[in-house]
Amino acid sequence: MKKATVKEAAMSKQSYFTEEHQMFRDALRKFLEKEAIPYFEQWEEEGLVPRGFWKKVGENGFLCSWIGEEYGGLGADFLFTVILNEELCRIGFGLGGLDLHSGIVVPYINNFGTEEQKRRYLPGCMSGDIITAIAMTEPGAGSDLASIRTTAIKEGDSYLLNGQKTFISNGIQSDVLVVVAKTNPKAVPAHKGISLFLVESDMPGFSRGRKLNKVGLHSQDTAELVFENVKVPAANLLGEEGNGFYHLMKELQQERILSVVGAQVAAEEMLRMTIEYVKEREAFGQPIGKFQNTQFKLAEMATHVQIGRTFLDDLIVKHMSGEELQKEVSMAKWWISDNARKMAPECMQLHGGYGYLEEYKIARWYRDIAVVPIYAGSNEIMKTIIAKKLGL
Structure with missing residues (x-):
């Protein structure tokens, strides 16, 4: 849907959803009625949305539908992301990990990643083979990101990543994480020393801590993460060094x-x-x-x-x-x-x-x-x- 069309729809006080959007919503609802609603209470009790469901969502074209056609996507507009969010939330916030992946984390790779990074990760993110998370919050730093203590110090053609993160949605099942770290701990102001990295879950030194027992959102896995001398290739720097904030x-x-x-x-x-x-x-x-x-x-x-x-x-x-x-x-x-x-x-x-x-x-x-x-x-x-x- 073109921006002008969206504006025209809004000006005429009509819904900005087109017939194509409604078809997407109808297909998604039918899919969720069959594949999610009958099992959601079980997932709430188990504290996890199974990877098999992620795969089914991806195989049916509902994950990251905005990804460009050059990477195998549909090139859909933001309203498709809104529809996915709405329909998953109506069933329960425990399905929010899919929203986070599709509408929040993967766009970082698309918007700031190199061509090589996009081709390496985007197809898997779209199919459900790759589950993503973003690791910002730390035990002592939440809204004040400038005070994070996780560091990524350059050593040759790699960065040595050390630190802890907490309250990380998709933390248990994630395969690729966008990790926020300080590449220049002495930067003034502090936020100018922050960079982003793509960390794969099988990198030595990365481990998952507790799966957190929350008041709600029971089926959305939330975890503590630990990085101990994780050797992250310089090629996994996401965006520009020092521009992470x-x-x-x-x-x-x-x-x-x-x-x-x-x-x-x-x-x-x-x-x-x-x-x-x-x-x-x-x-x-x-x-x-x-x-x-x-x-x-x-x-x-x-x-x-x-x-x-x-x-x-x-x-x-x-x-x-x-x-x-x-x-x-x-x-x-x-x-x-x-x-x-x-x-x-x-x-x-x-x-x-x-x-x-x-x-x-x-x-x-x-x-x-x-x-x-x-x-x-x-x-x-x-x-x-x-x-x-x-x-x-």
């Missing part, structure tokens, strides 16, 4: 938009299932949806959900047009994720005691949504960015 900042806009997509879908799903429930559940001789308190709460939530969707749709159109949206994306990341987090206990309350049972999906949403205001930049950081953009 700027590469990260360039990709954060899309990462945060996709995190907002997930939060918005969560809000929409919680609202939908709660409305369905209050229409059926009776108390004092009538559906609880007839009580004014229930109606007012759902009216408020429905309004917030609609405002969020309108805001998000506008951001997607502008992002596809190449606009810089740091302030607006930060606003959306904060407001939409916070709205979804606030909705979860309200929707659980309207489900009554049944909402506290694992058999009702609202219980899982209650757990899973709690992390969204934290990852992809905490909401406190979002407010700091907004304030700076306001000139404060």
Whole structure:
């Protein structure tokens, strides 16, 4: 879909999804109904989405559909990535590792990789043979990336990588990791010493620590990673040495938009299932949806959900047009994720005691949504960015 077409659709107040997009969504939904929904609860219990499912997603052309035709891809636009994100999130946030791979990590390779790196990794990323992760966060460094301690010191035609990472999504199953490290620990300012590397999981010195036991997102594997004198070939430097921080900042806009997509879908799903429930559940001789308190709460939530969707749709159109949206994306990341987090206990309350049972999906949403205001930049950081953009 061309950018002009997207803008025209938005201006005419019509959906920016074309018939081609809808065909992709329909095919994906049918696939997920058969290959994911019947097994998702089992994956939640096992704490892992099996590699076999990744392969099936790739074989059916749903992973990294945006990759160029020269690498065997479809060259699809960003809306295909949005659709994948939405449909996976509707089933459960535990499938978020596929979103991360397809819409966030692999674009680093495509946008900053050499031709050799692209030809080596992109086909496997698209087929599901290669699972990726991005290793930024450390035990002592999260939002403040400039304070990371992982180092990659040049020695001949290689870099010696040492450090630890934590909270790494896809950490257990990943084959290729985009690792953030300091190639110049003495750089002033510190962020100018940061570089990115493509680290393969079979490189000597790389090991996985604990598979972290999280409150939610049970089927998305999250791990600690350890790098002990990992000899990374200089050919695996991703982008320019010392420009890693700027590469990260360039990709954060899309990462945060996709995190907002997930939060918005969560809000929409919680609202939908709660409305369905209050229409059926009776108390004092009538559906609880007839009580004014229930109606007012759902009216408020429905309004917030609609405002969020309108805001998000506008951001997607502008992002596809190449606009810089740091302030607006930060606003959306904060407001939409916070709205979804606030909705979860309200929707659980309207489900009554049944909402506290694992058999009702609202219980899982209650757990899973709690992390969204934290990852992809905490909401406190979002407010700091907004304030700076306001000139404060």
